[in-house]
Amino acid sequence: MEASTLAITILWSLLFIYAMLGSLDFGAGFWGMIYGKDDRTNAGQIANRFLSPTWEVTNVFFVIFVVALVSFFPFATTMLSSLLLVPVGLGLLLLTIRTTFMVFANHANRYQNILRITSGITGLIIPALLVSMLPITLGGFVEFVDDYPQLLYGKLLAHPTLYMHIAFGLTTELFISAVFLMDYSKEAEDWSAYHTYRKHALWLGPISIAIAMLTIGTMPEEASWIVDNIEANPVWFGLSVAFFILGYASLYIKSKHGRKGLARLAMTFIIIQYGIAIYAYGLAHLPYLIYPDLTIADSFTDPSIFYKLLVVYAAGFAILVPAFILFWRLFLKDQRYLKQQ
Amino acid sequence: MDIVVMSRVLFGSSMGFHIIYATIGVGLPIMIILAEIMYWIKKDKDYALMARRWTKGFAILLAVSIASGTIVAVLLSLLFPNFMEIVGQVISLPFQLEIFAFLIEAVFMSIYLYAADRLPQGLRVLSIFFVAMGATASAILITDVHAWMNTPAGFEMTESGAIINVNVMEAFFNPSFVVTAIHVTLSAYMTVAFLVASIAAIRLMKRHISNEERAYHKKALMISLYLGAAMSLGTAINGHETAQMLHEQNPRKLAAAEGLFETTTYAPLSVGGYTSLEDGRVKYAIEIPYALSFLAGDRFDTEVIGLNEFPEELWPPLYVHILFNVMVGIGTLLIALSFLALFWKVVLKKDFPGWMLGLLVVGGPLSVIAIEAGWCFSCIGRQPWTITDVLPTADAATKSSSVSILLFTFLTLYVVLLFVTGFVMRYYFKRNPVEKDLAAQ
Ligand code: HDD
Ligand code: HEM
Ligand code: HEM
Secondary structure: OOHHHHHHHHHHHHHHHHHHHHHHHHHHHHHHHHHOOOOOOOHHHHHHHHHHHHHHHHHHHHHHHHHHHHHHOHHHHHHHHHHHHHHHHHHHHHHHHHHHHHHHHHHOHHHHHHHHHHHHHHHHHHHHHHHOHHHHHOOOOEEEEOOEEEEOHHHHHHOHHHHHHHHHHHHHHHHHHHHHHHHHHHHOOOHHHHHHHHHHHHHHHHHHHHHHHHHHHOOOHHHHHHHHHHHOOHHHHHHHHHHHHHHHHHOOOEOOOOOEOOHHHHHHHHHHHHHHHHHHHHHHHOOEEEOOOEEHHHHOOOHHHHHHHHHHHHHHHHHHHHHHHHHHHHHHHOHHHHOOO | OOHHHHHHHHHHHHHHHHHHHHHHHHHHHHHHHHHHHHHHHHOOHHHHHHHHHHHHHHHHHHHHHHHHHHHHHHHHHHHOHHHHHHHHHHOOHHHHHHHHHHHHHHHHHHHHHHHHHHOOHHHHHHHHHHHHHHHHHHHHHHHHHHHHHHOOOOOEEOOOOOEEOOOHHHHHOOOOHHHHHHHHHHHHHHHHHHHHHHHHHHHHHOOOOOHHHHHHHHHHHHHHHHHHHHHHHHHHHHHHHHHHHHHHHOHHHHHHHHOOOOOEOOOOEEEOOEEEOOOOEEEOOEEEOOHHHHHHHOOOOOOEOOHHHOOHHHOOOOOHHHHHHHHHHHHHHHHHHHHHHHHHHHHOOOOOOHHHHHHHHHHHHHHHHHHHHHHHHHHHOOOOEEEOOOEEHHHHOOOOOOHHHHHHHHHHHHHHHHHHHHHHHHHHHHHOOHHHHHHHO
């Protein structure tokens, strides 16, 4: 494999991890807002219990992604930063408000409500901002003025593809988090929350898939190259749909206790589904970071430096795996944590 | 304002905001470890309570340090893309390593915060130890990038601006790395010690507190005085070495710090005053004969290079002299204060008088001011370069005019967050006063 291909694969994997963790994190914030005051179900509590120890780890993955981008593809910074200054800047602003208020909420009970609403609303807007960057990379929204790239805000904001991308991002986020929280509630043996999340997973799943397909149809003319690439790759996208069907069907299978839904199995299939879809999309996006001005080969760092950095990554993750295992056992497995009141 | 200036103001104020919380994030785990160790040795429950309460405060502040850190990390690429293009090629290693330090800190902090009651004592101390390691390591690693900007190494630049012959290790161990990293670490520990001392002193100045509570705050004050005295002395000794590093690596910056225009041997040290361009000297300063030469080279006849050796457009702003003086002045004052307080208590075995507690109350905020002054001195003193003698700031910055929108929203955010954190801290600790926790023991 070319060094630059390997680099973009790693970067893309980091994006995949962040997309999954981010969906859980932001989605849990949203569900926490919806069910925070509802006494009939513990869904809100379950969401918050998951969120408290995990948001930091999620945030670190965001930073890893940015650092890996700059160090693997240093020659992309100039163009990316001028195009993404405002969306990323606003995202940071909201992320800060969300992070701080969420932690403050744990320490100032009287203000729980307003803080929960902040976390819920930002849990929707931040992912929307993040996915709104995808269409920018596909072509048609960038103009060069004096050799300097400018984002055509008017054109972007008026284009339906932006809103379809956002709808796609949000339904996916909520679907993934609902399936995950369903599994988490099961681990905590909290059946009221379990049924609440299952109910939402059932309607969100088909909608998210339908919107994903429709989004491809709204892409602007300049982006026809990626549509062609996607259509040239039917196997991968077919596989992704197949795994969705498997995952969705698992929501209906009766477990041996007679309860509907095999949560762990459903979650596994859904993660595989998104994994395949994200890599297939990434493949279709090659060789461009931003069409047609920026390719991965042009932005790549010196390969020998890249291999050195790779060793650092390998060593770092090797040290961290034991820490993650401990973390997993304490917060996602330990009944004393899951079941506390 | 022009775009470059706006980018500089935005980045500088973001760092100025982040560093307040970041410094506490680096230093507070050390205080918590000390309290845990005291508890282990003395079996006095007060120390366990101290560790618990400090951890609560830490958790509140940590949220802001992580959020603001995420901001500065991303802003660096957004506002100074041409700078990051070079960083990405030469000195990305510390950034990579830093992330693993963050991960270690984040994982163990969650464990210490949310699972402390499910862990045995040994594992608990171990996890807060990892938190401290992670925080200090991340401070040292980010300081490495900053040190490299001041004393770049490990690459060559061609006529056309391409970067060649990169040597990652040489860049990592650039000439000012070690001395600067020690300075940053010691000053962070020192700052947190004085901040904790401030809070304890405020409580002790209240008239109507129970004997248990008084004893509790005295123990907290003593821990922080010991740490503060040791660290402030260490900071000053190492600061002296930092100044010598400047003498060798970047005499222009040292000359600006001291307002020295003519190259001289037996150079005097100017304390206070301001550097006047018209008069070509520092006005209204107290001059200590020979001291600058001694500071720079450990000998009175050391030749110290003056600003006139350099073209005027390469001079940093002359007000950095004030920033430098503020840092050194506060450092000296706090050494004196902490040693005096310890002498009073340990040798004379007398209680702290009111005036001394009053001085200790301002010690914490002063220490934070010293940190801000030191960083601003170091970054502004590097001007007009972002990477000394390699990349001018004007070329490093973005050309996107949208910076103005971000500047005003972010400045507002910082002001609001300063107030809200203060409010939440007060709210939380008012709701959970020490008396209540002491009574519950
Ligand atoms: C509590 C904070 C504090 C205190 C009391 C001191 N410093 Fe400091 N100093 C810092 C906090 C700091 C800092 C904020 O951490 C800086 C900014 C950048 C850096 O590397 O450390 C710094 C930078 C810094 C620099 C510039 C390094 C550079 O630009 O490369 C010098 C020469 C000194 N210091 C010297 C001193 C001396 C002689 C002190 C005598 C007491 C002193 N500092 C006390
Ligand atoms: C010397 C000055 C600095 C010190 C002492 C410092 C220290 C800290 C500390 C203690 C934290 C909280 C860490 C955690 O618990 O995860 C933090 C967060 C962070 N800092 Fe700084 N920092 C400094 C400068 C910077 C700079 C210049 C950058 C950007 C390039 C930066 C990037 C970050 C990031 C990205 C985070 C959040 C990490 C996360 O997501 O957990 N820091 N910093
Ligand atoms: C933590 C406390 C820090 C503070 C308070 C601080 C303050 C400042 C200020 C005031 C400026 C604007 C200087 C001017 O343009 O006149 C600046 C610029 C800058 N600083 Fe720092 N800084 C800090 C740490 C760091 C660190 C750790 C790094 C590197 C990793 C860094 C990198 C930069 C860069 C890239 C610029 C912009 C380019 C330039 O003006 O040279 N700063 N900082």
